[in-house]
Structure formats: C-alpha cells, structure tokens
Amino acid sequence: MQVDAPQVLFKNRHLGRPATFDEYRAGGGYEALYATIGKRTPQEVLDIVLASDLRGRGGAGFPAGRKWQGIPAGYVGPRYVVVNTDEMEPGTFKDRVLVNVDPHLVIEGILLCAYAVSATLGVCFIRPSYEADAVLLERETQVARDKGLLGKNILGTDFSFDIHVHRSAGRYICGEASAQIKAISGLRPNPRKGGPRTSVKGLWDCPTIVNNLETLANLPGIVKNGPDWFKSLARTPTGAGTKLFSVSGRIAKPDCYELPMGIPLREILFEHAGGMPPGRAIKAVIPGGASTPFMPERLLDLPMDFDAMKKAGQRLGTASIMVFDQNTCLVGATLNLIEFFTRESCGWCTPCREGLPYVRHLLRLIESGEGKEEHIGMIRDMAKVMQSAYCAFAPGAAEPILSLLTHFEAEVREHLHQRKCPFGNPPPAMHGKACGTRPVAFGPTPCPEDQCPI
Ligand SMILES: Cc1cc2nc3c(=O)[nH]c(=O)nc-3n(C[C@H](O)[C@H](O)[C@H](O)COP(=O)(O)O)c2cc1C
Ligand code: SF4
Structure with a gap:
C-alpha cells in the first residue's frame, strides 16, 4: 500500500510481512537504544519524551512523560512496564497491524520506556484472539534476547530487563489499566479507583507504567530524531x-x-x-x-x-x-454496540450493570417496531445515569447512545412512525421468547419489561 505521508511506524509495511531483526536494524532500528543505554541517563530520556508532547494512543490521550513522572522519586524496588495490547474495543485494530509490521520497533520502544523508568520487567498484555501475534512477539523477543538486547546486563551495562507476553482470558474491561493490573495479578479484573495511581502502586503493589503498544512504538523515533522532529x-x-x-x-x-x-x-x-x-x-x-x-x-x-x-x-x-x-440503520448500529457493552460489563456498579440491559431492551423494542414515544426519553435519561458509573466503561458506552439521540433523533422516530425498521432490518435476534433480559426497576421510570411481549 502506497501512502503519501511520512511513514514512521509503518516504515517497513511495504514488506507485506513482519520485518525481521536484520531488516529493522538495516533501516536504523535499535540505533536509539544503542545511543541511549549506558550513554544517556534515564532522566535525559524522560526529558526528551516530555518535550515531545507524546500522548497516549490507547484512548485517553494522557501525556506519556507525565505518567512516567508519577513514579515516586527515590522509590527503591522493582518497577514494571505493562504494554496494553488488549485492543478489544470494536473497530480498533491498529496495534495488531503494528505488531505484524515491525515487532522490533515495538520491542525497542518498550526497552526505551523501561530504561527511562528503570523497570526490570515488561508484560505485554494481549487478547486471546491475537494468539498468532502473541506467538510472533514471543519469537521476536527471543531474537532480541539472543542479540543481547533483552535479559541481564544489556549492552554490558547494569540495565537488565525482559519482556513477558501475557495472554488475556478475554474481557474488554481488562483493557482498562487498573483492571489489567488485577488481571495479570490473577485477581478479579474490575477497575480500581480512588487509590494511588498504577505508577505508584501497580503490579504486585510496585510502581507500574501502563502504556498502549502504539504509544511505546513512537519512542525509537522520538529518542533518535528529537522532540521537535516528532512535533513537526x-x-x-x-x-x-x-x-x-x-x-x-x-x-x-x-x-x-x-x-x-x-x-x-x-x-x-x-x-x-x-x-x-x-x-x-x-x-x-x-x-x-x-x-x-x-x-x-x-x-x-x-x-x-x-x-x-x-x-x-x-x-x-x-x-x-x-x-x-445512508442505507445503514443507526438504531441497529447502536444496538449492536450496546449488545457488546452489555455483555462486557464487569457488573461491579449499578449504572452500568443495570443501565446497559435497560437501554438494550428499549433499543430492541424500537428496532423491532414496538417502540413508544416515551422510550426515547427513557433511553436518554438512562444514558445520562450511565455517565456516573464507577469507571470509564459505561460513560464510553453512553457516547453512541446520546449522540444517536442528539444528531439522529428523527431516524429513531421514523422507527416509531413506521412501526418497523425503515431500513428493512429484521427484528433483532434475542428479542422475543429467549430475550433473557431481567426486569429492571430504575428510578421513577416504568420498567420496560412491563411492555415486553415475553
Ligand atoms: C473499558 C476500557 C477499555 C480499554 N481498553 C484499552 C485497550 O485495549 N488498549 C489500551 O491501550 N488502552 C485501553 N484502555 C485505556 C487504558 O485504561 C489506559 O488509559 C491506556 O492503556 C494507557 O495507555 P496510553 O496512555 O499509552 O494510552 C481502556 C480503557 C477502558 C475504560
Ligand atoms: S462502569 Fe462499573 S460495571 Fe461497568 S465496567 Fe466499569 S466498574 Fe464495571
């Protein structure tokens, strides 16, 4: 694929397969690492990353350098890096492509982060459907190990670091940083809030930097070419x-x-x-x-x-x-997403656990032509309640719902007027005998199950 724009992360995409260690090296790969380990201090690397304005690519856009600064000054003990490769958000497939284009760019990025924060172990957390990519990462980390770039006393210095690939058991919430820490630790992966940040207390209660895989893959370019180049x-x-x-x-x-x-x-x-x-x-x-x-x-x-x-x-x-x-039903598209979010809720807090099946039920009614005028307000109210959930999962799920009603309310109403999906979608699966939706009583709004034909 020819793209008329600077290709930094996809420099080796033209190969049409994962670049090998030698191919990555021939294109200047690992030069940033060689120029850094034992030659710059960790603080110097941190300063470069701070000046580059690199922001997290995992969704929230938090500045990477500022996150790394969160490790308490003077802390003595193990520190960890977690590479978030969960990527279970529908529509998102960039990390998978990146791993398959240039695994050593990713490995070099992880190493530079580890050096800057003085970590000894990196855990690459990967979803189960990416098994082939997990195998690829394991194979290429072994190549890096054989070259002396992972393991003890890297490049003859006292910097020792290794990478372990951890396969997720497969829930979307495990992509959330604090839940991911718990998942790796073998605990129930519901998010943690209110306590110290993971940069203070993460894996096994030690400072842990959780960054998205794409975020870290930017580091070799930044360290090699400087912050101004990156901003430009x-x-x-x-x-x-x-x-x-x-x-x-x-x-x-x-x-x-x-x-x-x-x-x-x-x-x-x-x-x-x-x-x-x-x-x-x-x-x-x-x-x-x-x-x-x-x-x-x-x-x-x-x-x-x-x-x-x-x-x-x-x-x-x-x-x-x-x-x-123009031929796609946005009620159906929203319902599709809400089916996903309902299934993936970790169930910890009420607005999410109860709110999502409630909205799903009303969207099913509207999509199948059984919707009522009052359902629109009920959906909007519940989506607003979901914004007060314990973690960012349910507010995220509320985004497509609220924007559907803000920008496409007329399309929703058309379902009510025509008593069917105007785009010809069949009534949603699971609506009817095997609906399985539990009765939901939430606030003063009537339980939608009262109108359920089950
Ligand atoms: C429900 C949920 C799922 C998430 N899934 C991912 C994910 O798959 N990959 C990811 O990098 N970040 C994901 N995040 C964001 C992480 O919590 C965290 O912000 C991110 O990994 C930090 O890395 P970054 O600063 O490099 O973006 C998710 C957040 C939430 C609330
Ligand atoms: S919003 Fe609540 S129930 Fe939903 S995933 Fe987060 S903690 Fe779990």
Missing part, C-alpha cells in the same frame, strides 16, 4: 507525531493508515481510504472506537487530534473510524 510530523500545533487510524465500515478501502496527527477526518476517508463505494453516501462516522460518539457528515472537517476533537465535543479515542452510509 503533526498537522496541528496541538498535535504531535503521526497516528495510526483504523478505518472500517462502508468505505472503499478499509485499512489501517499512518497519517499525521491533526489531519481532517474527511481527508483520511476521501483521499486515503478511497471514499465511499459507488452508490453510497456517508451518513455518519464513529471517529475513535465504539466508546466515542456518532459524528454527522457535516463535522468531517474536524482535525483528528485530541484537543481539537475535545473542543468540538467529540473524542479522538483510539482514532478507529467506523463509517456508516
């Missing part, structure tokens, strides 16, 4: 670096694209992803994975960087763009 890659002054955009749905060339941070969404879709297939018109996109809001077509000129999107009431999230055309 972005289109916007508030952005820095390139970004991997996973593009899926109704689009001519669905793929993962490396493009400058801050590029307008319209340009990604129409100049890189081939535009709409013949006869299709764009209706909406979800810009950053399933837990970001629907954006109507008129907002497509927004620059894709964290701050610009936030200012416009949108979210960059994982920059995983799902495209919906």
Whole structure:
C-alpha cells in the first residue's frame, strides 16, 4: 500500500510481512537504544519524551512523560512496564497491524520506556484472539534476547530487563489499566479507583507504567530524531507525531493508515481510504472506537487530534473510524454496540450493570417496531445515569447512545412512525421468547419489561 505521508511506524509495511531483526536494524532500528543505554541517563530520556508532547494512543490521550513522572522519586524496588495490547474495543485494530509490521520497533520502544523508568520487567498484555501475534512477539523477543538486547546486563551495562507476553482470558474491561493490573495479578479484573495511581502502586503493589503498544512504538523515533522532529510530523500545533487510524465500515478501502496527527477526518476517508463505494453516501462516522460518539457528515472537517476533537465535543479515542452510509440503520448500529457493552460489563456498579440491559431492551423494542414515544426519553435519561458509573466503561458506552439521540433523533422516530425498521432490518435476534433480559426497576421510570411481549 502506497501512502503519501511520512511513514514512521509503518516504515517497513511495504514488506507485506513482519520485518525481521536484520531488516529493522538495516533501516536504523535499535540505533536509539544503542545511543541511549549506558550513554544517556534515564532522566535525559524522560526529558526528551516530555518535550515531545507524546500522548497516549490507547484512548485517553494522557501525556506519556507525565505518567512516567508519577513514579515516586527515590522509590527503591522493582518497577514494571505493562504494554496494553488488549485492543478489544470494536473497530480498533491498529496495534495488531503494528505488531505484524515491525515487532522490533515495538520491542525497542518498550526497552526505551523501561530504561527511562528503570523497570526490570515488561508484560505485554494481549487478547486471546491475537494468539498468532502473541506467538510472533514471543519469537521476536527471543531474537532480541539472543542479540543481547533483552535479559541481564544489556549492552554490558547494569540495565537488565525482559519482556513477558501475557495472554488475556478475554474481557474488554481488562483493557482498562487498573483492571489489567488485577488481571495479570490473577485477581478479579474490575477497575480500581480512588487509590494511588498504577505508577505508584501497580503490579504486585510496585510502581507500574501502563502504556498502549502504539504509544511505546513512537519512542525509537522520538529518542533518535528529537522532540521537535516528532512535533513537526503533526498537522496541528496541538498535535504531535503521526497516528495510526483504523478505518472500517462502508468505505472503499478499509485499512489501517499512518497519517499525521491533526489531519481532517474527511481527508483520511476521501483521499486515503478511497471514499465511499459507488452508490453510497456517508451518513455518519464513529471517529475513535465504539466508546466515542456518532459524528454527522457535516463535522468531517474536524482535525483528528485530541484537543481539537475535545473542543468540538467529540473524542479522538483510539482514532478507529467506523463509517456508516445512508442505507445503514443507526438504531441497529447502536444496538449492536450496546449488545457488546452489555455483555462486557464487569457488573461491579449499578449504572452500568443495570443501565446497559435497560437501554438494550428499549433499543430492541424500537428496532423491532414496538417502540413508544416515551422510550426515547427513557433511553436518554438512562444514558445520562450511565455517565456516573464507577469507571470509564459505561460513560464510553453512553457516547453512541446520546449522540444517536442528539444528531439522529428523527431516524429513531421514523422507527416509531413506521412501526418497523425503515431500513428493512429484521427484528433483532434475542428479542422475543429467549430475550433473557431481567426486569429492571430504575428510578421513577416504568420498567420496560412491563411492555415486553415475553
Ligand atoms: C473499558 C476500557 C477499555 C480499554 N481498553 C484499552 C485497550 O485495549 N488498549 C489500551 O491501550 N488502552 C485501553 N484502555 C485505556 C487504558 O485504561 C489506559 O488509559 C491506556 O492503556 C494507557 O495507555 P496510553 O496512555 O499509552 O494510552 C481502556 C480503557 C477502558 C475504560
Ligand atoms: S462502569 Fe462499573 S460495571 Fe461497568 S465496567 Fe466499569 S466498574 Fe464495571
């Protein structure tokens, strides 16, 4: 695939298979590591990363260097790095592509982070459906070990570090940083809140840096070429670096694209992803994975960087763009996402555990033509309740729901007027005899199960 934009993370994508150690090395790979270990202090590496404005690519966009600074000064004892490769958010597939393009770029990035925070072990947390990628990472970490870049006394210094690949048992909530720490520790992976940050108390109660895999893969370029080079890659002054955009749905060339941070969404879709297939018109996109809001077509000129999107009431999230055309039912699309979120709720707190099945039930009624006027307000109220949940999972799930009602309420109402899906979708599966939805009594609103035909 030919892309007319600087390819930093995807430099070796033209190979069409994972770059080997020798190929990575021949292109300047591991030069940042050689120029760093034993030659720069960890503080110097931290300063470079702070100056680069590198922000986390896992969804929240938190500055990487500031997170690393959270490790208590003077702490003596083990420190860990967790590489978040869970990637269970529907629509997001960038980390998988990255691992398959350049595993040693990832390994070098993890090593540079470990050096900066003086960690001795990195744990790469990977979802079970990525088994082939876990095997690839294990194979290539062994290559790095054989070359003396992992293990004891790396490059003859007193820096020792190794990487372990940990297979998740497979729940979306395990992607949340504090839940991931618990999952690796063998505990029930419900998120932790209120206590010390993971950079203070993480794996086995020791300081632990949790970063997304793409975040860390940016480090070799930053350390080698400097913070100004990294910032100059972005289109916007508030952005820095390139970004991997996973593009899926109704689009001519669905793929993962490396493009400058801050590029307008319209340009990604129409100049890189081939535009709409013949006869299709764009209706909406979800810009950053399933837990970001629907954006109507008129907002497509927004620059894709964290701050610009936030200012416009949108979210960059994982920059995983799902495209919906004029023939797609957005009630059905939202229901599809809510089926996922309902199944994946960890069940710890009430707004999420009870709110999601409640909304799912009402969306099923509307999609099957059995919806009532009052259901719209009930869905909106419950989505707002979900925003007060214990962790970011349920507020994320509320984003597509609330934006559906903000931008596409007329389409929802059309289901009520026609008493069926105007796009011809069949009544949702699971609605009817085997619905399985438990009665939900929540606040003053009537229980929707009263109207359930079961
Ligand atoms: C429900 C949920 C799922 C998440 N899944 C992932 C994931 O698969 N990968 C990821 O990197 N971050 C995920 N995150 C974000 C992490 O909590 C955390 O912010 C991130 O790993 C930090 O890395 P970064 O600063 O490099 O982005 C998730 C958050 C939530 C609330
Ligand atoms: S919002 Fe509550 S129930 Fe939902 S995943 Fe987070 S802690 Fe668990």
